[in-house]
Ligand SMILES: NC(=O)C1=CN([C@@H]2O[C@H](COP(=O)(O)OP(=O)(O)OC[C@H]3O[C@@H](n4cnc5c(N)ncnc54)[C@H](OP(=O)(O)O)[C@@H]3O)[C@@H](O)[C@H]2O)C=CC1
């Protein structure tokens with residue numbers, strides 16, 4: 001048996017400590033604005049529950065590896081915990097705690113009755129076969145079984161996981177819990193629009209923040225996965241010119257706009273944007289420095305730091321990813337006149353439609369794509385305007401205003417329910 005030490009290039013390893021520092025800094029600023037007392041600050045700064053598990057994975061050659069898995073419920077004062085499951089080699093308990101905290105604020109900001117959770121396994125899914133991945137997923141679910149369930153914690157996909165992973169999660173949960181499938185909120189057929197709901201929400205955030213017709217607006221998107229690729233598509237369909245995208249393999253740039261269908265076909269064939277011949281190749285992280293109107297980080301946390309923020313030329317940064325801009329970078333961008341639409345607002349489309357999915361399953365009903373789209377866009381737009389109004393009224397950045405609203409709602413729930421919740 002061997003303990004699997006995640007191997008990856010240093011540039012791909014996220015720092016969980018850095019993410020948690022960022023999340024705590026943002027919480028501290030909101031708590032100051034709200035005048036929260038020390039006890040409540042301490043409760044909000046620490047997760048309600050967190051679990052580290054060892055997950056044995058039987059490899060195809062018969063050997064056994066053991067990887068680390070994590071599951072954190074940051075807060076459940078407003079409802080069941082909600083958040084994605086991430087498979088990435090840079091995953092650690094600190095980063096998962098930060099991501100769970102951001103889920104608490106994201107759900108509170110858009111006013112859906114969920115708390116915040118996140119799960120993760122420190123593994124590179126690209127290094128496993130489908131059968132190994134399935135065994136890993138099922139075993140991870142067995143280990144975290146006491147924490148999850150349709151009424152207490154409902155997982156969804158995140159980095160390195162997808163609908164197939166979630167099908168294994170649901171099946172493993174059912175097999176081990178004995179919970180009935182019928183009408184089960186955790187095993188929905190899936191709401192229409194869930195797959196690209198995060199991207200659709202990001203599109204609404206970009207268009208709302210632009211405040212003008214999007215035609216000709218140049219955009220660069222970091223990350224070309226489940227969120228980044230449809231974000232690029234939605235923005236192009238809205239009239240923007242998507243001139244650059246990146247993934248872990250590299251970046252590509254075309255001043256006249258990328259042919260996204262052709263690029264997607266290349267990525268499906270080759271596994272990444274690198275080597276795409278119909279655009280110029282770019283060093284991966286040079287994407288952040290392009291002279292574009294809008295920059296959309298849609299990969300991992302800690303992408304824009306104090307080191308590269310001074311070279312960001314976009315006037316608008318819209319965070320599809322969770323935690324892509326560190327607090328130090330935030331200050332630099334703000335000082336340079338760049339507006340940042342924060343993750344808990346811009347990236348909320350996915351969890352909004354997860355909630356709509358949950359409601360449909362509870363009601364044993366199914367809404368049409370246009371009904372789901374209308375509810376999503378109404379909530380994104382009304383939340384955007386609530387955040388911008390508070391920011392203008394109090395002289396805050398959009399991130400500070402979003403956190404004041406979200407943390408305030410969670411603090412209120414603690415007061416209403418009693419501080420032990
Ligand atoms: N899925 C969802 O519903 C939601 C996701 N989010 C957030 O959006 C972000 C992306 O998630 P998702 O799209 O689901 O994840 P995916 O795993 O589907 O895609 C991640 C993408 O990021 C790329 N990437 C990884 N490292 C780098 C890097 N250093 N530079 C450039 N690109 C990189 C990956 O490239 P490669 O394929 O080459 O590895 C891939 O294209 C995450 O922060 C996630 O938490 C937020 C809300 C909801």
Ligand SMILES: O=C(O)CCC(=O)C(=O)O
Pocket residue numbers: 082083084085103106154155156157158322347348350351352354
């Ligand atoms: O839809 C969900 O439940 C999870 C969404 C998520 O993980 C996120 O917004 O980061």
